[in-house]
Amino acid sequence: MPSYGHDWKAFFTNSDSPVFQALGRLLFIGPSVHEGLNLVLEKNHALLCSLRYLEYTIAQDFTDVNGQTKLYIGRNPIFPSPAAWPIPHDAPYKPQLDRYLMAFAESGLYNKWIEDLIEIARRESSKKQEQQKKKEQGREHLDSGPKPLTVKHMQGPLMLLGFGLGAALLVFLAEFIKSLLGVPLCPSAVVGR
Secondary structure (H helix, E strand, O other): OOHHHHHHHHHHHOOOOHHHHHHHHHOOOOOOHHHHHHHHHHOOOOOOOOHHHHHHHHHHHOOOOOOOOOOOOOOOOOOOOOOOOOOOOOOOOHHHHHHHHHHHHHHOHHHHHHHHHHHHHHHHHHHHHHHHHHHHHOHHHHHOOOOOOOOOOOHHHHHHHHHHHHHHHHHHHHHHHHHHHOOOOOOHHHHOO
16 A cells, blocks of 8 residues: 555454455555556555546556556455545535535546546556657657548548538429429420320
8 A cells, every 4th residue: 555554554454354354464555656556567466545546647657658558446446435525513504515515426527527537647648658659769660550540531531421412402402492383303294295
């Protein structure tokens, strides 16, 4: 665990649960989350810390250019991360604030904000690593592989599609107006009368 984990180690060691006691004996306190994640990559270790901060650190510093990482996070947290807002004791607006906090937590807004923040960190990390890779290996190596299509590449086909749809709309409107005015659509039909 990171340096703030002394309380958690004491909690696990003094717990009534034999599983938590065994976990408390296995825990050792390290100086930082980064060092813990490096131990996870290099040796057979696991890291316990705040889930949100762990996700953010992995996205920011342990994600490659393609957005992939060698690390994964367990499915079930060992300790919860509640949402809270510090307010004065016996504040009259506490019930309203509790209701609003519950609405944010239950609606998923908090999780959505965290996911957006992690995605931004992942993109910035990928950009930073890509720039670093360009400096190290040279531009020719990166340009040799296939490139993804962008809107810029698809401008021609999209413009042709737009012109085709516009022409089809004009023909449809012309036929519709002719049918309203009673003008025959085919001139050969008039000859037969």
